[in-house]
Amino acid sequence: MSNRAFAPVALAVALALAAASQLVTNEYFFTAGYTVLLFVILATAWNILGGYTGYVNFGSAAFFAIGAYTTVALYNAFKAPLPVTIVAGTAVAGLAGLGLGYLTLRLRGVFFAIASLALAVVLYVFVVNWDFVGGARGAYILQPREVPFGMPRYIHLIYSVQLLMVALALVVARAIEHSTLGRGLAAIRDDELAAECSGVPTLRLKIFSAMASCALMGMAGTTFPYYLSYIEPSSAFSLSYAVNSIAMPLIGGMMSWIGPLIGAVLLGTVQQLVQVTVSSAWNLLIVGVLLVLFVTLAPNGIMGWVEAWRRRRER
Amino acid sequence: MEIPTALLVNAIIAGLLLGGFYAAVSVGVSISFGMLDVVNIAHPAFIILGSYIAYIVNDRFGFDPIAVSLVLSPLFFLLGMALYRVYYLSFEKRGQESLRGLAFFFGILFITEVALVLIFGVDYRMVSTRYSDVTWRAGVADFPMRLAVPFLVSVAMVLGVQLLLTRTFFGRAVLAVAQDQLALRLMGVNPVRVKELAFGLSIATAGVAGAFLIVIQPVQPAIGREFIGLAFAVCVLGGMGSILGTLLGAFVLGIAESFTSTFFGPSWAPAVSFGLLLATLAFRPSGLLGR
Amino acid sequence: MAEALLEVRGVTKRFGGFTALESVDFTVRPGERVGLIGPNGSGKSTLVNCIAGTLRNEEGSIRFEGQDIGRHPAHKRIRLGLARSFQIPKPFASMTVLDNLCVPLLYAARKHERLPRSRVVEEATHILKQVGLADRAQAMSGGLTQVDMRKLELARAMAAKPKLLISDEAMAGLSASEVDDILALLFGLKEQGVAVIMIEHVMRAVMKFSERIAVLVAGRKIADGDPQAVAGNAEVVKAYLGE
Numbered sequence: 038m039s040n041r042a043f044a045p046v047a048l049a050v051a052l053a054l055a056a057a058s059q060l061v062t063n064e065y066f067f068t069a070g071y072t073v074l075l076f077v078i079l080a081t082a083w084n085i086l087g088g089y090t091g092y093v094n095f096g097s098a099a100f101f102a103i104g105a106y107t108t109v110a111l112y113n114a115f116k117a118p119l120p121v122t123i124v125a126g127t128a129v130a131g132l133a134g135l136g137l138g139y140l141t142l143r144l145r146g147v148f149f150a151i152a153s154l155a156l157a158v159v160l161y162v163f164v165v166n167w168d169f170v171g172g173a174r175g176a177y178i179l180q181p182r183e184v185p186f187g188m189p190r191y192i193h194l195i196y197s198v199q200l201l202m203v204a205l206a207l208v209v210a211r212a213i214e215h216s217t218l219g220r221g222l223a224a225i226r227d228d229e230l231a232a233e234c235s236g237v238p239t240l241r242l243k244i245f246s247a248m249a250s251c252a253l254m255g256m257a258g259t260t261f262p263y264y265l266s267y268i269e270p271s272s273a274f275s276l277s278y279a280v281n282s283i284a285m286p287l288i289g290g291m292m293s294w295i296g297p298l299i300g301a302v303l304l305g306t307v308q309q310l311v312q313v314t315v316s317s318a319w320n321l322l323i324v325g326v327l328l329v330l331f332v333t334l335a336p337n338g339i340m341g342w343v344e345a346w347r348r349r350r351e352r
Numbered sequence: 353m354e355i356p357t358a359l360l361v362n363a364i365i366a367g368l369l370l371g372g373f374y375a376a377v378s379v380g381v382s383i384s385f386g387m388l389d390v391v392n393i394a395h396p397a398f399i400i401l402g403s404y405i406a407y408i409v410n411d412r413f414g415f416d417p418i419a420v421s422l423v424l425s426p427l428f429f430l431l432g433m434a435l436y437r438v439y440y441l442s443f444e445k446r447g448q449e450s451l452r453g454l455a456f457f458f459g460i461l462f463i464t465e466v467a468l469v470l471i472f473g474v475d476y477r478m479v480s481t482r483y484s485d486v487t488w489r490a491g492v493a494d495f496p497m498r499l500a501v502p503f504l505v506s507v508a509m510v511l512g513v514q515l516l517l518t519r520t521f522f523g524r525a526v527l528a529v530a531q532d533q534l535a536l537r538l539m540g541v542n543p544v545r546v547k548e549l550a551f552g553l554s555i556a557t558a559g560v561a562g563a564f565l566i567v568i569q570p571v572q573p574a575i576g577r578e579f580i581g582l583a584f585a586v587c588v589l590g591g592m593g594s595i596l597g598t599l600l601g602a603f604v605l606g607i608a609e610s611f612t613s614t615f616f617g618p619s620w621a622p623a624v625s626f627g628l629l630l631a632t633l634a635f636r637p638s639g640l641l642g643r
Numbered sequence: 644m645a646e647a648l649l650e651v652r653g654v655t656k657r658f659g660g661f662t663a664l665e666s667v668d669f670t671v672r673p674g675e676r677v678g679l680i681g682p683n684g685s686g687k688s689t690l691v692n693c694i695a696g697t698l699r700n701e702e703g704s705i706r707f708e709g710q711d712i713g714r715h716p717a718h719k720r721i722r723l724g725l726a727r728s729f730q731i732p733k734p735f736a737s738m739t740v741l742d743n744l745c746v747p748l749l750y751a752a753r754k755h756e757r758l759p760r761s762r763v764v765e766e767a768t769h770i771l772k773q774v775g776l777a778d779r780a781q782a783m784s785g786g787l788t789q790v791d792m793r794k795l796e797l798a799r800a801m802a803a804k805p806k807l808l809i810s811d812e813a814m815a816g817l818s819a820s821e822v823d824d825i826l827a828l829l830f831g832l833k834e835q836g837v838a839v840i841m842i843e844h845v846m847r848a849v850m851k852f853s854e855r856i857a858v859l860v861a862g863r864k865i866a867d868g869d870p871q872a873v874a875g876n877a878e879v880v881k882a883y884l885g886e
Contacts, residue, residue, distance in 0.1 A: 093454045095393075144633055146450050147391045148584075154393075155581035155626040162619050217749050217760070224746045226451075227735035234695060234729075236721045236751025236803060276574075280462050283455055292737065322466040329459035332452050333442045 040215060044208045051204035055197035059188065067192045071264060073305035074199040075257050079278060080285035080297035081206045082253035085213060087283070088291025090246045091226030092146050096137075096153030097282035099160045100251040102273040103130040104258025109170045109268060112178055119198070123259040130255020131248050138247030143240055149247075161274045175269030178262040195260050202260075206253050210294040213249065222246055254282075277321060281305075284328040290340025299339055358492040363614040364607060365493055371606025372503035373568060375510045375599045376561040377579055378586035380554035383513075385584070386593035387530040388547050388554075390439065391450075394457040395583055396576035397464035398428065398555050402562020403477075403571045404468060410479040417479050418505055421563030425556045432555025435460070436548045461576065468573035476570035484567070502564035507599070509560060513553070514595040526550045530593060578622055585629035591639030600640055604628075646709070648673045648838050649694070649725070649807055654703030656689055663689040664700065665862040671807060671838050678853030678870070679842045682882055685859040687842050688730060691809050695727045696720045708806075721751045724806035728799070728813060732792040736785035740776055740795060741767050743784050744802045751803035767802065774798045774828050790821040797828055807838045814845045822848055850874065858882070 058070070079097055086092050104126035111117035111125055137156060141149040165173045180191040188194050213219045221242050224232035233239045262268040281304065289300025304327070308320055331338060337345075377399060384392040405424065406417035443453045483497035517523035525546045528536050536543045565571060582605065590601025609624045632639060651669040655662065664686045671677050681687050692698035694705060696717035705713050712720050721727075726747075735743050744767035752758060758766055771777045774794045779787065784795060793813045800808050810829060814822045826848050832839055843849050849856065849870075856873040858866040860882040866873045873879055 087451070091451050093451055093458075095458060140630055141633070144637070147385075147393075147454065148629075148633060150391075150454055151393065151581060151584050152626070152630065154577065155622070155629070158578055158581065159623045159626050162622060166619060220742075220746055220749060223737060224735050227737050228733045230697060231729065231733040231735065231799075232746065233717045234697065234721060234727060235747040235799060236718050237746065238716075238718045238750075240716075276462070276465075280458075283458065287455060316470075318466055318469045322463060322470065325459050325463040325466055329456060329463065332455045332459065333438070336452055 040208075040212045043211055047204040047208050048201075051200045055200050058196060058200075059193065064190075064192070067190075067196045068264075069309040071192065071196050071199055071260075072309060073302060074196070074203050075261070076281055076285060076305040077203050077298055077301040078199070078206045078257035079254055079282040080289070080301040081203075081210050081294065082250050082257065083282040084286040084291055084294070084297045085210055085222075085253070086246050086250035088286050088296070089214060089219060089222045089226065090243060091229075092142070092243065092247070093150045093283070094153045094247075094250065095150050095279055095283075096155075096157040097254055098274045098276070098278040099153070099157040100130045100133060100254035101258035101261070101278050102160065102164065102270075103133055104255030105261040105268055105273050106164060106170050107255070108259045108262050109176045109178065112262070113169060113176070119260070119263070123198075123202075123256065126259035127252050127256040130258070131252030133255075134251025135244060135248040137251070138244040142243045142247060157274060157279070161270055164270050164273075171269065173270060175267055176262070177267050180263055180266055191263065195263050198260055199257075202256055206256070207294055207298065209249065209253065210297075213246075214294055218242065218245070277317075277324075280321065280324055280328065281308075284324050284331075286338070287328060287336075288331050288338050290338035290343075292337070292344075293340060296338055296340045303339075359614060361493050363610045365495065366499065366614075367607030367610030368603060369495070369499035369503045369606070370568075370610060371603035372506045373499070373561070373564050373602075374582060374586055374606050375602035376502075376506035376557065376564055378583045378590075378598050378602055379510050379513055379595060380557040380561070381583040382587045382590070382593065382595055382598040383526070383550055383554040383557075386587055386598075387526060388550055389530070390436070390444075390547075390551065391454055392457050392551075392554070393454065393580050394460040394464065395554070395558055396579040397461045398431070398558035399562040399565060399579060400468065400571060400573060400576040401464060402428065402559035403566040404472060404562075405559070406563040406566050407477045407479055407571070410481075416481055417563040417567055418502065418560075421560045425559055428559030429552040429556040432552035433548045435555065436551035440544060440547070461580075465573045465576055472573070474572055474574070476572045477566070478570040479566050481567060498567055502567050506561070506564055509557065510595060510599050513557065516553075517595060522546070522549065581622070581629060582625040585625040585632070587639075588637070589628055589632045589639055591641040594639070594641045597639055597641030604640075646673070647671065647706075648675075648708060650704075650706040651690075651694065652704045652706075654690070654693055654700045654705065656686075656693055656698060656700045663862050664693065666703065667859070667862070667864050669857060669864065669867075671840060673806065673838055674833070674836050675838045676833065676852055676854045677838075677840050678849040678856040679840055679859065680844070680846075680849055680856060681859035684861075685882075686862040687859055688811060689862075690859065691727060691811055691840075691842065695725065695809065718750070721747070721803050721805070724804070725809075726751070726800040726803040726805035726807070727809040728793075728796040728811055730811040730815070732796045734784035734787070734792060734795055736783070738784055739781050740784050740787070741771065741780040743795060743799055744770055747799055747802040770798050770802055773801070773831060775824065790817055790824065793817070793825060794828065797825070801832070801837075805837060807840070808832060809840045809842070811842050812844065814843055814848055826852060 083094060083097055086094055107126035107129045108122035111122045137152060141152045164170060170176050184191050184194055221237045224237050225239050225242060229239055285300035285304050286297040288304060290296025311320055381395050384390045402421055406421050409415050409420045410417050483501055486497040488495040517526060525541055529543045529546045586601040586605055587598055589604060590597030605625060605628060608628060609621045612624045613621050647670045649671040651667060654664055654667045656664040667690060679687055693700045696715060704711060707723055707725055745763050748763045748766055771780055774797060776791060776794050776798060779791060797810060797813060814825050822845055829839055829852060841849060841852055853870050855868060856870045857864055858873060858879050866876050866879050
């Protein structure tokens with residue numbers, strides 16, 4: 038299926054799912070579903086720089102939080118509506134990714150990884166000290182009383198918006214993967230020096246990849262303040278985002294756009310179900326263990342198994 | 353604006369004392385990353401582990417945490433060796449170090465932090481030693497013992513590592529493995545074994561540094577993450593693979609942080625290491641004493 | 644006399660206290676076949692890296708088609724027509740043999756020669772036929788035999804449509820018939836008017852292939868000229884065999 042065909046299909050599926058979800062009466066479905074969709078976007082976004090290009094980003098939480106706090110800042114300043122804050126949050130996160138990439142991607146991958154982690158720490162300190170967005174005490178976002186499209190509650194709208202964002206993220210990831218750009222990124226991932234000597238402008242492509250990846254992560258965060266009508270730094274910068282955005286693509290498979298989708302839906306759903314019975318710390322521990330097990334024993338993830346099985350059948 | 357002398361002097365002293373501690377935190381990374389080219393970002397996890405073990409022993413038996421950590425360091429050494437084995441077999445051998453190795457160590461860091469939260473909770477833990485509240489005064493200068501004692505042991509440890517690396521056969525094998533593995537093999541030395549031992553040494557220093565940490569300040573599991581940037585900043589600033597460079601870099605960072613803390617507020621301290629790291633990488637990537 | 648295609652003047656490269664290249668002059672004319680030889684550690688790979696742009700020389704200049712390329716990053720130099728293969732093959736392991744060639748075809752081709760994507764696969768297949776890898780087109784590039792990997796390295800360099808191709812020890816460790824395979828491949832480039840710098844230790848191949856031979860010893864060029872003359876040069880013999 039070409040990119041031109043995929044985009045409308047993805048959009049149609051997203052709209053269909055959004056419409057179908059209006060029939061669900063269990064409210065918990067929406068809160069849990071929103072979280073899983075959030076992770077799908079984060080995993081897909083992370084994989085653009087991670088799986089496609091080979092550069093590990095430990096600071097997913099930072100870019101997610103940038104999206105979230107841009108929404109808060111614009112809401113506090115101008116009572117900006119959701120569409121505006123989504124665009125703004127995505128743009129600011131993209132710029133941050135561009136900046137971080139520009140500073141550190143000319144160096145070895147490990148320095149980018151460490152810088153991304155350090156960015157998360159620094160940004161956290163910054164937000165905690167910034168009273169305009171609530172600082173450590175947090176900020177309240179009032180959900181509009183009138184829910185557009187005749188939906189019963191605001192969370193339904195957030196859920197639907199997130200579905201559309203998932204469609205967008207998948208379209209972008211797939212488009213990159215199948216384009217000339219994607220080939221260049223794959224070459225960089227496989228052997229950066231050989232890629233450079235094959236004519237690939239490695240620095241330029243890496244920076245673009247970082248920018249796209251971070252922008253999408255920010256996009257995922259722009260609706261977060263509306264999720265609970267309240268946001269505070271430790272939840273926005275939660276460790277869960279950092280580890281899940283790496284574990285999900287790894288477990289699903291890092292080579293294509295399907296892997297992060299599978300990994301996020303599987304792992305995300307399991308975590309949502311398990312969360313009611315087990316504490317969040319145990320939850321995170323299991324994710325961490327899965328990450329280590331998969332990266333050591335099954336580095337190509339679930340899609341890797343599928344590919345291997347398919348190759349074996351072909352013989 | 354007049355800066356009071358006492359404030360200035362004490363900012364410098366605190367910076368130096370802290371710097372000694374930072375050297376202990378970073379010397380392990382100088383070995384694992386600087387010499388062995390292993391990106392062990394889980395290094396702080398072992399520091400925190402060391403802190404908690406020191407805390408447990410201190411809490412139950414009242415022994416001095418630093419003494420305990422030195423006694424228990426062989427355990428950390430063995431742990432380090434085992435970890436390297438896994439890393440080598442899973443990644444280095446297959447040439448997958450960059451992406452997957454990083455993800456692996458991140459997983460280890462993460463698991464350690466969450467496991468500690470599960471066992472100990474998120475509350476801060478501290479130790480009490482005979483010298484925790486003692487401060488030695490010399491004129492306007494304050495030397496808090498809780499900073500000074502770790503400083504002394506730390507500097508001794510770092511210099512000890514330097515001597516080990518430059519004067520012993522094992523040490524020189526480690527320096528050699530960083531430069532020419534083939535030559536080592538031709539001499540009948542197994543480079544993998546040398547790396548394993550060196551990595552064990554790196555983790556052992558982490559365990560001891562953990563004891564220093566909990567003497568200096570209360571700890572909780574999440575603190576580890578803050579030290580990654582610091583450890584790598586110190587190593588890069590000092591020059592990769594140079595132990596004395598690490599010591600120097602640690603002092604520079606310590607003083608920079610101390611000044612930032614004193615004049616701009618303590619919450620900005622983590623930004624200092626980040627900033628110094630970026631500045632070094634931008635302007636002098638080989639560091640102060642690097643090759 | 645034809646204008647020099649590649650002109651290396653006074654290039655010096657240091658690594659800390661160690662001088663790998665000392666004031667090296669080196670010229671290649673269009674379509675010329677030059678051999679570059681020297682004992683291990685003499686600086687041949689360092690020179691290649693400086694020319695290709697993966698290392699920066701401290702002193703001296705490098706001109707390609709009259710243009711100073713000293714500041715150009717490697718990806719820009721290959722777009723100007725300067726390709727190189729790697730001594731230890733560096734395939735894009737997650738891609739098939741065919742896809743490996745698509746990367747330089749998509750990125751290194753000069754603007755006026757850029758192919759529409761539909762023709763890229765066709766062109767890649769054509770090049771694979773030239774090097775004798777057509778039947779391995781769909782194989783994963785990570786699992787090839789040594790000689791096939793060397794061929795892929797050269798094929799990838801050829802896919803960049805270069806005016807000058809640097810072959811870095813493509814024959815090392817190969818059997819006699821495999822060496823002949825690679826040699827035939829390199830001779831094939833002559834038909835296309837591509838200049839070749841051949842770096843090798845396999846002397847019979849160098850003697851057979853080169854119109855001219857340059858010799859590097861300990862970072863300095865000690866001989867440069869007719870192959871027979873260079874082979875008989877006392878200093879060259881001494882460098883290789885010792886006293």
